[in-house]
Amino acid sequence: MPTVLTDIERAVTPLGMIVRGGFHPTSADAVPGAEPGEATLVLIGNAGSTMWEPFDRAWPAARREHERHPLNTWTREVVSPIAAGLGGRALYPMDGPPYLPFQRWGAKAEGLRHSPLGTLLHPVYGQWHAYRAALVFGYRVAIAVPQPTPDPCADCQDKPCLSSCPVHAFRIQGYEVATCVEHLAGSTGRKGGDCMERGCLARRACPVGCDHLYRPPHARFHMGRFLLSHRDVAD
Ligand code: B12
Structure with a gap:
């Protein structure tokens, strides 16, 4: 097929x-x-x-x-x-x-x-x-075998994604959801407005694919939904 x-x-x-x-x-x-x-x-x-x-x-x-x-x-x-x-x-x-x-x-x-x-x-x-x-x-569709893509993170010495979160929610142990959510909700004393309006600062710090950054209304939607349903599953 x-x-x-x-x-x-x-x-x-x-x-x-x-x-x-x-x-x-x-x-x-x-x-x-x-x-x-x-x-x-x-x-x-x-x-x-x-x-x-x-x-x-x-x-x-x-x-x-x-x-x-x-x-x-x-x-x-x-x-x-x-x-x-x-x-x-x-x-x-x-x-x-x-x-x-x-x-x-x-x-x-x-x-x-x-x-x-x-x-x-x-x-x-x-x-x-x-x-x-x-x-x-339930049947086989002809599909190209994916080729491994280059790993852009391998040559990224500075790893700005790991140092750009204003509340250091990304740690060696993993992603601290509660810290991130507190920040977005504005209850850490540091305003979460920039992440809320334009998307997660840690993800925005990545130099790969910047041209495809979600536009503000789209970013706002995901961040808003994430905040609303952080105990549930984000959209
Ligand atoms: C539960 C969940 C969450 C929870 C908890 C996440 C957590 N860190 O614990 C919450 C609600 C907090 C969340 C938040 C977000 N999520 Co989420 N989430 C999920 C969901 C529904 C289930 C994940 C899961 O448990 N899968 C089950 C396991 C068995 O699946 P798996 O593929 O084998 O997962 C393995 C790997 O991912 C691996 N792994 C995970 N992290 C890492 C890190 C490294 C370095 C390595 C090597 C491996 C590794 O370990 C997992 C377990 O074996 C998935 C959708 C899905 N069905 O996968 C989305 C998903 C992972 N989320 C996604 C996204 C985009 C987000 C947000 C950025 C959304 C937003 N609104 O901005 C945020 C931020 C997350 C972040 N920065 O890490 C995307 C990721 C897309 C991508 N590019 O990879 C997914 C795939 C949903 C989607 N529709 O595409 N999420």
Whole structure:
């Protein structure tokens, strides 16, 4: 079925989403319901702010106010029919716990590596990308084997991502969610406004993919939702 990837691309482009690679799962990939060697997983995601306009049009601010996870709800509404129309099914990163290993799948599908912040760094999009769904098909779709991408962090001596958080939420031991959230909520004495308005300062410090930085309304949406639902799962 060599046309399936083209069909997916055609269907997700008006949504501002892109195909983020794929693979034929083995049992080690832990893809629910996928017969090892027989199935195909295709990742759908967003990069930069191209998704923001279609989402904002479908779910303007007034409508978003009344929904707990508007981006997740919209994604389900628009992506599930695409998967079903092609004889597949959609899995979502927010479903859980237990959560599906989307970062592991993303690393495998595009040959990406983790940045010191714990996010996967894309050589073109840097920190400014995420996964919206995985489409799973019970048959093999011809798909290019991903080549490992260069690791931009390997040559980055200064690692500004690790020193730019105003409250040092990124530590050797990992990401201190509570410290970050306190800062964003403005209760640390240092104003979290810059992170809230334009996106996480640590992620913005990364020199890779700066051209794809989320635009302020898009960044504000993610940060606002993250703050609102930090005990839950961020959009
Ligand atoms: C729970 C969760 C959170 C929690 C807790 C995160 C934490 N640090 O503990 C909260 C709500 C705080 C959160 C916040 C954010 N998250 Co989050 N989150 C998730 C979620 C839903 C589940 C993660 C999980 O437990 N997976 C289950 C395990 C089994 O999956 P896994 O792929 O095998 O994960 C392994 C690897 O990631 C690896 N790993 C993790 N960190 C690191 C670091 C290094 C250096 C290495 C080598 C490996 C490694 O260990 C994990 C366990 O084995 C995922 C979606 C998903 N389903 O994965 C998003 C996800 C990881 N989050 C994402 C994002 C973007 C964010 C935010 C930046 C969102 C925002 N609004 O700005 C923030 C900040 C996070 C940060 N700076 O680290 C993206 C990451 C995309 C990317 N580029 O990699 C994901 C994939 C969601 C998506 N839709 O794309 N998140």
